[in-house]
Amino acid sequence: MHITIHPLPPTEIPTFITIELAAFAPHPRIPMLWPRGYTPDLHAYMARVKREAFPSPSNHFIKAVDSDTGEIVGVSQFEIKEEGDEAGELLAEDAPPPGDWPEGGNWGMKRFFARESWRLVEGSFGRGAHVVIDLLLIHPTHQHRGIGSQLLQHVLEEADSRNIPVGLESTPAGLALYKRHGFVETRVIKADMRAFGWREEYDEEAAKRVWMVRDKVGGREG
Ligand SMILES: CC(C)(COP(=O)(O)OP(=O)(O)OC[C@H]1O[C@@H](n2cnc3c(N)ncnc32)[C@H](O)[C@@H]1OP(=O)(O)O)[C@@H](O)C(=O)NCCC(=O)NCCS
Known part of the structure; x- marks a missing residue:
């Protein structure tokens, strides 16, 4: 299998979403x-959000392609912020859901995590130049073949060529990969799902997120 990395065009947003939903399913x-599952209104909402991100020059969508088959096996979305760039908007604590929010979706939880993410980025980088990796996803049938490492390496080369730091929120599944590539655990974020109306048992350890930062090349020792 030979993997090549390319920009992902807007026409391939549906494939991005298919991989995203499959990778996060467990x-x-x-x-x-998403208590109603992966419904058409969820696909439409996700596609609209990604379409709106495309024109922003700081946003980047890339894909890992198996050049033997042409199949897209992994995707990533990341932002490159220049010194002094405006931070995105912090959602208000009582912000209502967008008009196309999927029926039954847990808006309170989504808003909580969006606000937390904003604070983590702001707290680590402020208005300084940095990269944030929003998503790094390998289709489940292609995981553990080194494709995640290749996609990540591509993003890190962008950061290193500018000598700027990189931040991301990792799921437990990504921790080992990111540590291998020089990221340091900066903050563990747990959220009590019961605060968002969840009544069933869940694996809190598997649900935790870890904010990880990889310093700029010039800031590292050695
Ligand atoms: C986390 C994720 C991106 C990793 O992608 P991946 O392609 O599986 O990553 P890699 O193959 O480069 O590395 C994963 C493991 O496979 C191992 N591996 C790499 N190449 C391998 C090969 N040829 N054969 C066997 N194992 C291999 C790596 O050593 C690594 O092991 P470790 O995690 O125990 O250290 C992927 O699992 C994923 O999409 N998960 C769901 C979404 C998610 O949580 N994303 C991260 C936060 S956005």
Whole structure:
């Protein structure tokens, strides 16, 4: 298998979403966030959000392609912020859901995590130049073949060529990969799912997120 990395065009947003939903399917937060499952209104909402991110010059969508088959096996979305760039908007604590929010979706949980993410980025980087990896996803049938490492390496080369730090929120599944590539655990974020109306048992350890930062090349020892 030979993997090549390319920009992902807007026409391939549906494939991005298919991989995203498949990769996150085992995560304990998914049934809490989308109790009706992966419905057409969820696909439409996700596609709209990604379409809106495309024109922003700081946003980047890339894909890992198996050049033997042409199949897209992994995707990533990341942002490159220049010194002094505006931070995105912090959602208000009582912000209502968007008009196309999927029926039954847990807006309170989504808003909580969006606000937390904003604070983590702001707290680590402020207005300094940095990269944030929003998503790094390998289709489940292609995991553990080194494709995640290749995609990550591609993003890290972008950061290193600018000599800027990189931050991301890792799921437990990604921790080992990111540590191998120089990320350091900076903050563990747990959220009590019961605060968002969840009544069933869930694996809190599997649901945790870890904010990880990889310093700029010039800031590292050695
Ligand atoms: C986390 C994720 C991106 C990793 O992608 P991946 O392609 O499986 O990553 P890699 O193959 O490069 O590395 C994963 C493991 O496979 C191992 N591996 C790499 N190449 C291998 C090969 N040819 N054969 C066997 N194992 C291999 C690596 O050593 C690594 O092991 P470790 O995690 O125990 O250290 C992927 O599992 C995923 O999409 N998960 C769901 C979504 C998610 O949680 N994303 C991260 C947060 S956004």
